Amino acid sequence: MRSVLPVFTVMAVIIAIWYAAAVSMNSGWAYDQAERAGKELSFPELISNTMSQDRARLPAPHQVAVEIWKTTVEKKVTSKRSLIFHGWITLNATLWGFALGGVIGLSLAIAIVYSRVMEMGVMPWAVISQTIPIVAIAPMIIVMMSLMGIEERLVPKAIIAAYLCFFPVLVGMIKGLRSPDQMQLDLLRTYHASPTQSFWKLRFPSSMPYLFTSLKIGIAAALVGTIVGELPTGALRGLGARILVGDQFGPPIRIWSALIVAALLAGALVTIVGVLQKITLKRMGMLR
Amino acid sequence: MIWMLAALAFWAIATGVNICLAGSNHRHKRWARILVPALFGLSVLGLWEGIVRVLEISPILLPPPTLIASKFAATTDLLWKDFVQTALKGALSGYFIGCAAAFATAIAVDRSDFLQRGLLPIGNMVAALPIVGIAPILVKWYGFGWESKSAVVVVMVFFPMLVNTVQGLREADAIQRDLMRTYAAGYWKSLIKLRLPAAMPFIFNGLKIGTTLALIGAIVAEYFGSPIYGMGFRIQSEAGRLAMDMVWAEIAVAALAGSAFYGTVAMIEKMVTFWHPSQRS
Numbered sequence: 001m002r003s004v005l006p007v008f009t010v011m012a013v014i015i016a017i018w019y020a021a022a023v024s025m026n027s028g029w030a031y032d033q034a035e036r037a038g039k040e041l042s043f044p045e046l047i048s049n050t051m052s053q054d055r056a057r058l059p060a061p062h063q064v065a066v067e068i069w070k071t072t073v074e075k076k077v078t079s080k081r082s083l084i085f086h087g088w089i090t091l092n093a094t095l096w097g098f099a100l101g102g103v104i105g106l107s108l109a110i111a112i113v114y115s116r117v118m119e120m121g122v123m124p125w126a127v128i129s130q131t132i133p134i135v136a137i138a139p140m141i142i143v144m145m146s147l148m149g150i151e152e153r154l155v156p157k158a159i160i161a162a163y164l165c166f167f168p169v170l171v172g173m174i175k176g177l178r179s180p181d182q183m184q185l186d187l188l189r190t191y192h193a194s195p196t197q198s199f200w201k202l203r204f205p206s207s208m209p210y211l212f213t214s215l216k217i218g219i220a221a222a223l224v225g226t227i228v229g230e231l232p233t234g235a236l237r238g239l240g241a242r243i244l245v246g247d248q249f250g251p252p253i254r255i256w257s258a259l260i261v262a263a264l265l266a267g268a269l270v271t272i273v274g275v276l277q278k279i280t281l282k283r284m285g286m287l288r
Numbered sequence: 289m290i291w292m293l294a295a296l297a298f299w300a301i302a303t304g305v306n307i308c309l310a311g312s313n314h315r316h317k318r319w320a321r322i323l324v325p326a327l328f329g330l331s332v333l334g335l336w337e338g339i340v341r342v343l344e345i346s347p348i349l350l351p352p353p354t355l356i357a358s359k360f361a362a363t364t365d366l367l368w369k370d371f372v373q374t375a376l377k378g379a380l381s382g383y384f385i386g387c388a389a390a391f392a393t394a395i396a397v398d399r400s401d402f403l404q405r406g407l408l409p410i411g412n413m414v415a416a417l418p419i420v421g422i423a424p425i426l427v428k429w430y431g432f433g434w435e436s437k438s439a440v441v442v443v444m445v446f447f448p449m450l451v452n453t454v455q456g457l458r459e460a461d462a463i464q465r466d467l468m469r470t471y472a473a474g475y476w477k478s479l480i481k482l483r484l485p486a487a488m489p490f491i492f493n494g495l496k497i498g499t500t501l502a503l504i505g506a507i508v509a510e511y512f513g514s515p516i517y518g519m520g521f522r523i524q525s526e527a528g529r530l531a532m533d534m535v536w537a538e539i540a541v542a543a544l545a546g547s548a549f550y551g552t553v554a555m556i557e558k559m560v561t562f563w564h565p566s567q568r569s
Contacts, residue, residue: 006406014410025429057429116310117303120321121328131546132539133503139527140535147349220416227418228504231511240421247424247512259421266417 018061025058026050059253067257080237083261089238090226091265093154097161098222102215104162105169112170113177113203114195130167134160138229153237161225165218172214176207209286212277219269227262239265295338302331351533359533360540366517367541374519375545377434378506382441383498389442390449390494398457399475411451419444420508427512437509437518444505445498452497456490457483489564492557499549503542 023046030049034041041049051060059067068083075082108126111118142156180202188198230240239262246254306324314320333353339345340352347355360367397403423440430436460483468478510520519538526534561567 003405003409006402006404007409008406010403010406010410116315117306117324120310120315120324121306122325124325125329127550128543128547131500131503131550132543133500133507133546137539139524140532140539143527143530143532144349147346217416224418224420228420228508231420231423231508243421243424247428252425252428255421255425259418262421263417267413270413270416 015061018058022056022058022060023047023050026053026056029053029057055251057252059256063253064256064260067253068260071257072261083239083242083257086237086239086242086258087261087265090223090230090240090262093157093226093229093238094161094219094223094269096154096158097225098165098219100158101162101165101218101222102169105166105214105218106173108166109170109173109177110199112174126167126170129163134163134225134228137163138231142229157226157229157238160229161222164225165222168214168217168221169211172210172217173207176210176214177203179210180206205284208280208284209277212273212280216270216273216277219273220266223262223266223269289342292338292342295334298334299331302327302334348530348532351536355533356536356540360537363534363537366522367537369517370519370522370538371541371545373434373515373517374437374506374510375503375549378437378509378518379441379502379549381434382438382505383445383502385438386442386445386502387449387495387498390446391453391491394450394453394457395479397454398479404454404458408451408454411447411454415447415451419447420505423505423509424512427509432513432515434518436513437506440509441502441505444501448497448501449491449494452490452494453487456487459483459490460486488557488561489566492553492561495553496550496557499553500546503546503549507542 027046027050030041030046030053033049050056052063053059056063071081071083075084077084079085108118108122112123113119138156138160141159145156184202184206185198188202193201226238227240227243230238231244239258242258243255246252246258306327309315309320309324312320336350337352337354340347340350351359397407420440422443426439426443427436430439464482464486465478468482473481507520507523510518511524514521519542523535523538526532526538558567
């Protein structure tokens with residue numbers, strides 16, 4: 001709790017910088033308009049003008065807040081202009097991708113921990129797979145899916161999300177499954193425990209802290225993947241599509257409001273996983 | 289069918305060799321550490337080729353590796369031009385500016401514990417955000433050239449680098465700091481001689497995360513407007529006309545560039561942080 005005040009201070013500084021930037025970036029347009037109207041702008045007029053432009057280069061924070069309020073609370077959830085509607089589409093793909101990526105990461109981690117060939121052969125490729133920019137693959141996955149007759153936009157987005165999500169889970173779980181020390185493993189061997197038993201009774205439980213830490217990274221990565229999957233592909237629904245449409249047709253404020261909602265969504269998802277982590281670890285007696 | 293059998297046979301042999309190698313005493317040697325993944329990768333490529341040929345999958349859906357390789361060889365000029373535009377001009381310049389700015393910011397807030405405690409949670413949160421979404425805005429601000437790509441990369445690498453550097457600078461023990469004080473070392477002396485070296489593993493962690501983000505940022509930004517060359521532009525336009533062999537060739541370039549970039553940073557890390565336990569196996 002002792003970091004609450006510093007966090008708020010830094011946030012206030014960021015918002016102040018945002019306001020200052022809004023004034024300086026929007027002043028060009030304001031001066032231009034004033035010159036055409038043959039007027040001189042006084043400083044207070046300049047400020048109020050830059051704070052309230054419809055198509056501002058950089059909308060002021062309160063404009064974004066108003067836009068978010070309008071498109072979430074005041075719109076019906078089923079409306080195509082509601083950010084809750086678009087956020088739900090994105091969330092859905094994110095969760096599918098997260099589930100898929102989590103399962104892939106977990107099973108690869110188990111295979112790598114138990115098989116040396118897998119470790120030597122597959123692990124380097126898992127690392128290389130993350131140095132390939134996923135966005136390079138996104139348009140191709142979508143074209144491939146539509147050629148295969150899967151018109152549903154959910155599937156390609158979930159695949160891209162899973163591609164980004166599996167790696168942190170894999171790395172974390174390899175560490176986690178190897179965290180029991182040799183003494184504990186030997187103890188189970190003296191009990192004549194089978195590999196399956198030693199997995200369920202020792203390795204898996206002791207990997208829990210690592211699992212949740214990497215799931216937190218993974219779910220944020222899955223959201224990034226989903227939004228990236230929506231960006232370059234002409235998707236019509238979802239927060240990424242909202243950013244795209246705002247870029248091409250709408251006022252820039254739509255991009256900003258979609259971005260902020262995406263940020264809130266990311267924060268909420270990470271917080272939920274964090275709460276699950278606390279509950280699980282507490283019940284397992286691992287929380288110090 | 290003969291293709292499939294050949295591919296399967298190659299896959300079986302490669303897997304067999306891998307199993308032998310992994311079980312033998314050579315497994316810690318450097319050549320084995322390279323050979324095993326290389327064989328695995330080749331066998332996957334072989335299977336891919338075999339499956340595509342036997343099932344006669346249309347090259348529009350999934351071109352075989354040989355077709356991609358020949359396309360790659362035939363269009364090296366074009367690929368090189370795209371690579372220079374996106375990776376060298378866009379990603380690399382933004383990477384350097386962003387990392388340098390984050391490093392400078394971390395040093396600047398280093399003296400204030402208050403600012404650090406505020407910055408760490410916010411930076412951690414921002415580092416998890418889908419910042420790529422900012423790409424269309426920055427392309428609008430800075431135009432279609434590589435400058436806008438560079439700006440996107442700066443924003444993307446800034447926060448992971450900042451968080452890691454701030455975290456790293458806290459790494460030196462109180463005992464070690466006290467020792468520096470007994471030597472009458474001032475702030476800058478103890479920063480350069482003790483705390484920066486101690487922070488290096490964290491700083492390199494940030495630098496490594498940045499390498500992949502830099503390429504992603506530069507490529508995504510090109511989807512929102514670019515000159516008629518660049519990796520992102522090429523991928524999008526060629527995927528639009530279903531020229532999948534060209535898309536795959538470009539992906540190969542991206543993979544090579546990404547791996548080389550990451551590998552370079554990892555190599556420098558090895559030289560700088562040779563003392564760290566993770567580097568001395």
